Amino acid sequence: MKQMIEVKVKDQFSNIHAVQALLRVIPEHSELHKLSLFQKIEHIVVNGEIIRPSIELLFESRTSDSIYRVIEE
Template sequence: MTDEMIDVKVKNQYGKVLDAKALLHEGAKEIDPSRRIVQQVEYIMVDGEIIRPSIELLFNSERNDCIYRIMEHDSLAALLKTAPQ
C-alpha cells in the first residue's frame, strides 16, 4: 500500500460537502488515468474515521448515519495523469 494520502472533497447523503483524506491503492498512479478516482481509493478518512468503500463505491460510516461519496475533481485526475510512469 502506498503511504500517499491525498486531499479530497466528499459529500454525504444530506448534501453536505466535507474535506477528507483518501489513501490510494498501491500503484494507483501507474493505473490507467482514465479510471475514476473513487476506483483507486483504498479508504477515506473523515473526522479521524477510516471508512472503506462498499461494493457501490460509497463510504458508509460506522460512527454515524452518513454515507459519503468522493466528488470527482479535475485536480485529482491531473495528479494521476502527471505522475511518473
C-alpha cells in the first residue's frame, strides 16, 4: 500500500519547498516499520516531475539543476 503526503525539501541553495512524497506504508508489526521517513519515500513530486532518491537520499532533478533533501520535522 502507498500513501501520498506533503513533505518539506531543501534545495542546494537552502530554499525550502513543500512537495508531495509517495511513501511505502509498512504495517506496524513489521520490523521495517522502524525505518526513517527518508527510507520510506519512493519518490517526490516537484513541479509535476517525479524524482526518485539516490543512494545518498538526495533527489536530483533531471529537468533542472536542482538537488533536494527531505527535511524531517
